Amino acid sequence: MTPRVSDPFTGQSIESARRTLAARLRSAQLEEAELDARILLGAALGLDLTGLIAQAARLLTEAEASRIAQHAQRRIAGEPVARILGTREFWGLPFRLSDATLVPRPDTETVVERALELFREQKATQQPRIADIGTGSGAILLALLHDIPGAFGVGTDLSLNALETARGNAVTLGLADRSAFVACSYLAALRGPFDLIVSNPPYIPSAEIPKLSLEVREHDPHLALDGGNDGYDAYRALIPQAAERLAPGGALIVEAGQGQARNIETLLTAAALVVDRPPKADLAGIPRAVSARKMPP
Ligand SMILES: C[S@@+](CC[C@H](N)C(=O)[O-])C[C@H]1O[C@@H](n2cnc3c(N)ncnc32)[C@H](O)[C@@H]1O
Numbered sequence: 179m180t181p182r183v184s185d186p187f188t189g190q191s192i193e194s195a196r197r198t199l200a201a202r203l204r205s206a207q208l209e210e211a212e213l214d215a216r217i218l219l220g221a222a223l224g225l226d227l228t229g230l231i232a233q234a235a236r237l238l239t240e241a242e243a244s245r246i247a248q249h250a251q252r253r254i255a256g257e258p259v260a261r262i263l264g265t266r267e268f269w270g271l272p273f274r275l276s277d278a279t280l281v282p283r284p285d286t287e288t289v290v291e292r293a294l295e296l297f298r299e300q301k302a303t304q305q306p307r308i309a310d311i312g313t314g315s316g317a318i319l320l321a322l323l324h325d326i327p328g329a330f331g332v333g334t335d336l337s338l339n340a341l342e343t344a345r346g347n348a349v350t351l352g353l354a355d356r357s358a359f360v361a362c363s364y365l366a367a368l369r370g371p372f373d374l375i376v377s378n379p380p381y382i383p384s385a386e387i388p389k390l391s392l393e394v395r396e397h398d399p400h401l402a403l404d405g406g407n408d409g410y411d412a413y414r415a416l417i418p419q420a421a422e423r424l425a426p427g428g429a430l431i432v433e434a435g436q437g438q439a440r441n442i443e444t445l446l447t448a449a450a451l452v453v454d455r456p457p458k459a460d461l462a463g464i465p466r467a468v469s470a471r472k473m474p475p
Contacts (some may be wrong), residue, residue: 185247193234195219195243199250206254214259218249221263256392269321273347278339280402282317285460286378289433290321292458292467293376296429297326304328306373309423311364311416312336314402316344316357318376323353332358332368337401364416370423377420378433379412381405409435413445421449426474431467439465446470 187195196219203211220230222245252262260266260281265274268282269290297306305328310319313333323329335341341359348354360367382403387395405411420430434442439457446453452473457465
């Protein structure tokens with residue numbers, strides 16, 4: 179049974195609880211206080227935005243007030259909304275999370291966009307074989323399988339717990355029969371050939387991790403963040419492995435951290451892949467999805 183937390187919400191209507199919650203989050207200096215309040219309230223009550231409006235005057239039960247207070251306490255302590263809810267939307271699809279999975283970021287949708295762009299140009303196959311390296315919740319792989327009905331894909335990760343979560347997401351999204359999940363380091367257990375290889379690997383330089391926001395450094399798994407001394411360990415390991423396993427004409431698309439795109443292009447070229455277009459920028463204009471092709475012999 180969930181412990182009760184002393185709360186200021188008992189006896190309030192849904193609307194006044196929303197205002198109280200938003201005010202508490204604002205005084206904790208949370209930037210998205212209004213939005214967070216609406217999402218957390220909706221989750222605690224099992225209501226969407228329309229339900230919150232329709233039932234605005236209804237008084238909360240004691241159990242509901244206690245749930246809202248618990249959500250408030252966790253958010254004020256710095257826990258991200260996605261962690262509190264245990265779920266996050268990516269590419270318009272719902273993904274369950276676990277302690278072992280990164281919260282998928284909107285920036286990573288740039289990798290999905292670039293992969294779809296390259297697939298549509300390939301024309302060679304309507305049934306591409308896709309590999310997602312460091313799949314986490316399965317976000318990139320499952321988004322691609324969702325949008326390419328003939329595709330088959332495999333996701334790898336070092337974390338068994340993350341792979342379990344990714345498998346569960348594949349089932350929920352109706353994609354289990356076109357996906358497989360394998361525990362290994364990068365592509366070590368994969369043979370290929372693949373038409374598309376995608377990856378959002380760990381790329382934060384180790385020394386930068388303590389400087390990240392509390393929401394990231396305390397709540398995202400270290401294994402998902404740590405890119406070694408200079409941040410490029412994962413790229414150095416996975417790019418040559420991917421180059422070997424790409425089909426001729428196939429493409430590798432990797433997410434880059436801020437300022438990393440040029441160096442990643444150098445690693446791609448050194449692995450005999452051809453960088454035939456500039457990186458795709460995210461909504462903030464940061465070069466995010468770096469891609470290269472394996473040329474036919
Ligand atoms: C930045 S997260 C990306 C997760 C997911 N693809 C996403 O975009 O939300 C990097 C992922 O790589 C995994 N990882 C770290 N080292 C790895 C390795 N050597 N081999 C395979 N996966 C690894 C982590 O467990 C984590 O799930």
